[in-house]
Structure formats: structure tokens, C-alpha cells
Amino acid sequence: MSVPSETEPTSRGISRRLVEIVTALSLIGLAAIVLYDSHGRGAGWDGGPQNGFFPARVGWIFLAASLFILWQASRREDGVFVTYVQLGQVARVLGPLVLFVALIAPLGIYVASAIFIVAFMAVVNTSRWWSIALTAVLVPIICFWVFELQFRVPLPKGPLEAALGY
Amino acid sequence: MDDFSSLLAGFQVALSWHNVGFMAIGVVLGIIVGVLPGLGGPNGVAILLPLTFGMDPTSAIILLSSIYWGALFGGAITSILFNIPGEAWSVATTFDGYPMAVQGRAAEALTAAFTASFIGALSGVVLITFVAPLVASFALRFGPAEFFAVFLLTFCSFVGMGRDNRSKIIASLCIGFLLAAVGLDSISGDLRMTFGSAELMRGFDFLIVVIGLFGVGEILLTVEEGLVFKGKHARIDLKVVLKTWAGLPRYWLTLVRSAVVGMWLGVTPGGAIAASFMGYGLAKRFSRKPASFGKGNIEGVLAPETAAHAAGTSALLPMLSLGIPGSATAAVLLGGLLVWGLQPGPMLFVEQKEFVWGLIASMYLGNLAGLIIVLATVPLFAAVMRIPFSFVAPVILIVCAIGAYTISNSIFDIWLMLVFGVIGYVFKKLDYPLAPLVLALVLGDRAEDAFRQALLGSGGSLGVFWANGLVTTLVVLALLLLLWGPLGDALAALRGRRGSEAEDETKPVGVIE
DSSP: OOOOOTTSGGGOEEEHHHHHHHHHHHHHHHHHHHHHHHHHHOOSBSSSBOTTHHHHHHHHHHHHHHHHHHHHHHHSOOOEEEEHHHHHHHHHHHHHHHHHHHHHHHHBHHHHHHHHHHHHHHHHOOOOHHHHHHHHHHHHHHHIIIIIIISOOOOOBOHHHHHTTO | OHHHHHHHHHHHHHTSHHHHHHHHHHHHHHHHHHHSTTOOHHHHHHHHGGGGTTSOHHHHHHHHHHHHHHHHHHHHHHHHHHSOOSSGGGHHHHHHHHHHHHTTOHHHHHHHHHHHHHHHHHHHHHHHHHHHHHHHHHHTTOOHHHHHHHHHHHHHHHHHHOSSOHHHHHHHHHHHHHHHHSEEOTTTOOEESOTTOSGGGGOOOHHHHHIIIIIIHHHHHHHHTOSOOOOOOOOOOHHHHHHHHHHGGGGHHHHHHHHHHHHHHHHTTTHHHHHHHHHHHHHHHHOSOGGGTTSSOTHHHHHHHHHHHHHHHHTHHHHHHHSOOSSHHHHHHHHHHHHTTOOOSHHHHHHOHHHHHHHHHHHHHHHHHHHHHHHHHHHHHHHHTTSOHHHHHHHHHHHHHHHHHHHHTOHHHHHHHHHHHHHHHHHHHTTOOSHHHHHHHHHHHHHHHHHHHHHHHHTTOGGGGGSSHHHHHHHHHHHHHHHHHHHHHHHHHHHHOOGGGGGGGGSOSOOOO
């Protein structure tokens, strides 16, 4: 990861120190939840260690480590966590991916994969339309053949597969 | 020589036709996994694990461990030809490997890397063959307190020997432990930290976490830097191979040194990454012309590869004999053993002789097969890197989703995978190490059980952890390892007076960013 000068427009981005601090704060929050839950159920000794005994002790260590990370983060020199250009690249992958996962339940994994491939290849670069279409059709079919027919692993299926009799 | 005859029997198991077939398939898959960015050893094994649930355990572990060997080999291809380390442990290989490729000595560099890998792996397997049974029979005497002490040793050595920021290693370990604690508590039968959610009752399956952190997270990290790879061409012919091999005996000292370093770091869970850097550093320090390192010195390829593979292989020793994996991939394999109903640990050597020795024999054969396959197919795998990433990335992500779903047929798990993917991306960028998290997640429940049983036995007194010589030694060793790093830092700070910069020095040297 390069940390170029701040004046260049392509190298501006989210502050690393900010992300460090936000992450440390979320870890502290997580530790607090764990401690609340474990002590709520009992983290002491009741004829033997209660079921919150071990998580509570780990939780305290976790809290200490997170606080220390927060302290370190507030003292470190700032840099760029991710530039806006890079973030754009990541968003172009993450967007279609979220769409894909959201579509699995209603449409089944095979149709969702086809849509995902189309969305991804269209968003990411300038492939010719027929290579996108070919990939979008072939990859789900190969997956179907491998998982459904060869390994007999049932994957989530939707209306299309039902219409085809699977 | 009881073990020797067991090993021979193991070779008979491993040499059956279908097991040799699985070995070849595994190695090829592993090389693909190692070459492709976004897929790595732990992730590749995790995705395929659910498909092997129906197989005979011996064949299944042969298939999966062969993927591991293949991934170890594959990492070297991308480092040398593309200057992109496919795996973190091949970062050190790029230092001299890529300059060699630029000078037109790619074939020589690849041959050296593969052969060094083979030598490293072989020394690791020999170590396993002779030492693992001894460790296992010794460990038969362990009670819960001793086992907890061994777990403690594992985690402490991660903290003490790690190259990352120590508080982040500790945080990673804790997250792993806490994720492992979610769901049904095996001793009391109560639900923990589910907050009324039915989905969380099953707890977090480590395979989902691995696929998310290592698979999805790695893809997100890769796309950041654009989607084009530029590489050098390579074609290996027999003449170059033989010529390179003829030159190798000159470097025997480097090879031996790296193998020893690798075996040591593999058994103590410092892991292959640290080993490869240490092997490189030692070779440079003891070299007669250290200035030529980084400019295409063949020793700079041999040393890190030997060390990384010796470590990667030795990481299976504690997994088999104690049930404590030395690396993230070993942790995934251990999870596989549990799924197949095999309890890893000392009893495995007594109860599942055929399985253990079949596996060990397959390590010899798998690495030999790997060396031959990888030498023969380099051009093919270099071509894999030329497939446009806009095609490879969605396919990898779809395979990850399928892998996550098949573990327990739940769409919720695919969402979890996505969440852990984003977490993995952020953690990687912030230098939170991921291997400790996975290890703690896999071992969490068993470490907790050992801890609670030990305390139950002693009526709650912590004295049980120094009740006898054995357990005291282990605990003292663990604490020494834990304090090793901070003490070293403190000494260095006192001597150098570099003040507040000291904590930033612990950043890893160059894990893929």
C-alpha cells in the first residue's frame, strides 16, 4: 500500500487512523456485549465453573487488548486506509456480490449466479456482450452438473429449476 | 521397528489406484488454488471439505492434504513469474525469484523453487514419521491440565513469535475464542451469546469464517489494485531441470539450515510465513556475497521455499499427535478429522493406525507427485493467470458461496460468509493477523473443556497448572514465549532509544497489501 502525497487527487482516501479507531471501538463494544452476556448468565463458581466462566475471562483480556489498540491508534501517524479510487473498485465487486447473495433465496443459486456474472462483468470491465452471456450461461450449468448431478449436493433452487422438474 | 512396518502398510493404503488418483487431483486443484489470487490453502480446503463428508476418511484426507501440497507449490509460480505472492509465505520468494525471471532465468528459478519445496516438505515428513509417534505416546499421559497447558503454549507462541502488532494478535485470538463459545455449551448444555437468535444456536462454523476471511476478503483486497496481471513467460525443459539440480549440492548448507528453521517454526506455531522470512534472512547473513541477494541470487529462492515448506509440513505434526494444528490450513484439516468422526490427538495413533500411517505415507507420495506434476505443467498454470480476472473473480465467489452453503444447507451462512469477507478485508488492511483467529476458533471449545475439566478436578484451584513437573514446564515455557517478544522489544528500545516508533516496527515485512 503506497502512501503518496495528499495533493494528488487520485491518492486521497479514507483516513487509516479513523478506521483503526472505529475498528477498536467496535471491538470494545463486542467485548462489552460478551461480558454483559457472560456475567448475566453467571461467570462464577457453582459446584464447578459456570458456563460464562471461560468467555468472561477471555472477554476481559479482549477488552484490555482492544483498549490498548485504541490507545495505539490514537497515537499513530495518519495514513490512507483506502483511496477513493480503490474503494470504488471494491464497491464494484461488493455491490454485485450483495445482490447475488440477496437473490439466492428467491431465485435459487444457479439463476442468481447467472445474474451475478452478468452484473459483475458488465460493471467491472468492457468484455464483449457474447462472452458475458456465454459465461453467465455456462458457469451455472457446469456448477449444476458438478454439484447436483455428480456430487448429489442439493443447492438452493428456485422457480426456474422447479419448472424444469428438479 | 513397529512403526516402520506400519509405514509400509501405510504405503500400501496410499498406493491403491483411487488414492493415487485423489492425490493427483488434489495436487492439481491445490496448484490452481495456490496460483489464483483470492483462493488459498485454508480456503481451498474449506470449500472442498463438505464434498468429502461422504468419502472414506483416508481417501478424503489424502485428497485434502494433497491440495495443501499443491497450494504450497503453486504459490511459488506466481511469485516468480508475476511478482505476486499467491500466498503470504511466498513473499520472500519474490525478492530473488522475480529478478531471476526478469533476467530470463525463470525456468531455473522455478526448478530451484520446486525442488527446494520438495526438500523442505520431505524433511518435514521425515520429522513427522519419526517424532509424531513419540510425541503421541508421550501425550497419552496428559490430563486436562496438561492439555490446557499445551493449548496455552500454542497461543502464547503465536503472541510472542508473531510478526504483527501484539495487541492485535491477542484481539484476534480472543475473537476466535468468543466465536467458538457462541451457541450450545457442550458441558452444561446451555445456550451462550445467542441473544435469542435461532440462527446463532448452531454457533459459528469455522469453515464459514475461513471462506469469508480468506476467500471473499482476499478477492476484495485483490481488486483494489486493478485487475490486470503482467507476467513473464516460462517453459521448463528437462535440460534446465537437470542443470539446476546439478548445481544444488553446492547450496546444501543453505538447504539444511532452512529446513531446520522451517521444521522448528512449523512445530511451534510461528508458521510458514515467519519461517520463509527467517530462512531468507539467515541465508543472506551467512552468504559470502550478501549484496547479490535481491538481484537474482538462486540461494534467495532456495532458502525461503525450503523453510516455508518444511514449516507447512511440520505444522501437521502437532495436529496429528496432539490435536493442535500449527497453521491455518492444518486447523481446517483438523476440523475435517472431527467431521469424519476421528478425534485427533494421541489416541489417533492407537485407534486409527491405518488412517495415520496412510496419511503419512501419502505425504511422501503426494509431495513427489506434486514435484513431478508442477514441473510438467508450469506453462499451463502460468496461462491460468492470463484468464481475465473479471471472469475468475465471480467464479471464485460463486464457488465460495456454494462451499459456505453446503456445510449445513443454510442461506444464512452465505450472508455470514459475506460479513466475514468484509471483516477479513478490513482486518487484513489494518494488520490484524487472521491465522490466530481461525486457530482459536477451531481449538476454542476444546481448550475451554480442558480448562474447565482441569479446574473441576482441582476444585477451582489454579494450583493444578503447576501441580507436577510436566505441566509446570509447559506453563513456564508458555509464559516465556509470551514474554519473549515484549522483553526483546524492551531491550531493543533501551539500547536504541528509538522511543515511540518501536511499536510500528512490528508490522509484517510485506504481507500482500
